[in-house]
Amino acid sequence: MKRVVLITGHYWHSKRKAGFHWLGDAFWRQGWEVVFLTAPLSWLSVLRRDYRLAYPVLEEANRLQPIKPNMWSYVWFTPWHPANLRLGMLNHLSRSWFRSYGQLPLPEVESLLKDADLFIFESTPALLLFDRCKQINPRAQYIYRVSDDLRLLNNHSIVLEKEAEVLPKFNLVSVPSQHMYRMFAGLPNIKLHLHGIRKDLFAQDYYNPYPPSEHPHVVFVGNTRFDYDFIDRASQLLPDWQFHIIGPMSNLISRKNIIAYQELPFEATIPYLKYADIALQNLAYSPGSECFTDSLKIIQYTYCQLPIVAPDYLKSSRENMFYYQPGNPDSIRQALIAAQGCDRSQISTENIYDWDELVSEWLGSSFAPVKVTTK
Template identity: 70%
Template sequence: MKCVVLITGHYWHSQRKAGFHWLADAFWRKGWEVVFLTAPISWLSVIRRDYRLAYPVIQEANKLLPVQPKLWSYVWFTLWHPANLRWNFLNYLSRGLFQLYSKLPLGIVEAEIRRADVLIFESTPALLLFQRCKNLNPKAQFIYRVSDDLRLLRNHPVVLETEKQIVAQFDLVSVPSRNIYQLFAGLSNLKLDLHGIRKDLFQNNYPNPYPSKDAADTPNLIFVGNSHFDYDFLEQASQLFPNWRFHIIGPIANLPQKPNIITYGELPFLETIPYIKYADIALQIRAYSPGIESLTDSLKVIQYTYCQLPIIAPRYLSSSRPHVFYYQLGDASSIQQALIAAQNYDRSQIATNDIYSWDELVSKWVQILQ
């Protein structure tokens, strides 16, 4: 039986289901043994009140725990990890310490790394483990799944430098957006692989979670996410369209208190699917930050598209998708125009035939590596 180790910033039991969860699931359903290795996480994460601490990551630290047969979770909890200290001087002083991250004891998971057939790295500070894993297992094949632009995540300079040094050494560099593809253009091992989805889950029947509409002009708009939220858009849009309902799923604090803004907090992934399926318009309303352009092809955009939802996004997230309607940040007129255009768009025109499942993506990788 083949074994894959996925080195990711996500925690297996998190309610937030990211691409790496679905990649692990797809490998497992193909009959592979899967080790889901969560890193980095350390006492610095505790100081910064990392959201993963809401789960029992400290209790599970450095234990190889079975999730189900042939699927394991391992939280590599360390004293420290490379983290942006916000001040250039502190980042400079910490370089030497952070470069030692890869030498910290791996514990029992080291044996899993030694016997793995494939190791898949996410774009996190755990990239510093690459050379150590290569030394431990030179026969394994290595994939870099660049789930995020490291600049957007504001990583420590030593992480950015490490990525630059090692990226050409991977057997495959797989990127989920056209914007990130441009960052690595010229690499011979580079592939553009947009996010997949669990088509079977989205095709299931679910009860409609929304209240019955009072009239045809009362659409339900959905946002699902946890970062870079454009508060100003929601403030203005909810005023412009007081009869429209804006549904916000995710740990977004300090939202406007209005009758037509309905908040749910963070929900398990499966509970979010009906809200997406039965919505009328999707919101990809992201405030600007350097590197935000990488979200043009985010997992949520793929899910919204699969459900044939018109999408609202700021102009700096422009793409070639005809069902995305854009506004200028802070401009009420463009917000109004985008929302009206989305409401009037013929959803049946939204193509979904080019969206593939996670199983199809994993099969593609296996074929490339063979």
């Protein structure tokens, strides 16, 4: 049985299901043994009240946890990890300290890494573990799945430097958006692979969670970068419309047509997508946010043939997108009304991957041969 190690910032049992959860599941269904390695996580995460601490990550730290036959979860908890300390002097002084992160002990899991066939790194500070994995296992194939732009996440400079250093050493660099594809233009090992979805889950029958209404049900699902100003304006402009917000949004204005659900398990959100009339991608801007033109949520919304309302900095070739200028009430209203008039039957879902199809494409492709000299 072949073994894949997914090195990701996500925790397997989190309510937040990201691409790496579905990749791990797809590899397992295709007969691979899966090690889902969560990193980075350290005492710095505790100081910052990392959301993952709501789960038993400290109890499971540095111990292999069986998920099901041939699938393991491993939380790599260390004394520190490379993190932006917010002050230039502290970031400078911490460089040599953080540079040694990849050489910290890997109790219980190192023997599994030694015999793995494939490593898939997510775009996190755990990229500093790349050289260590190469030393342990130089024969394996290595994929870099760039889930996020590290610059957008305000990482410590040493993480950005490590990404630039190891990019050419991967057999494959897989990016999920046109924006990232342009960002890494010129790399011989880069491929554009949009996010997949679990089509089997979306194909199931679900009850309609919305009450009957003559007016649209508008849904947002997410956990970061929520534009509160947009929802304040939109809910006032269209008081008969119902705005359903799913995610840990703590500062939502109280208004009768804003319905907050907090964070739900992924499968519980599917009915809200399938039976919605309009979807929102109302994300607040920060440099690098353009990469969200092809986010996993955009793919899921599109698969449900939903018109999507988004800020104009997310303009793309998608025909089901309707754009507004942030802070401009007229353009917000126009975008929502235009989305309401969209012919949903014309929204194409043909080019959307199932996660199994994406994994099959990876495994069926010829990886670039990379020779890395290690000291």
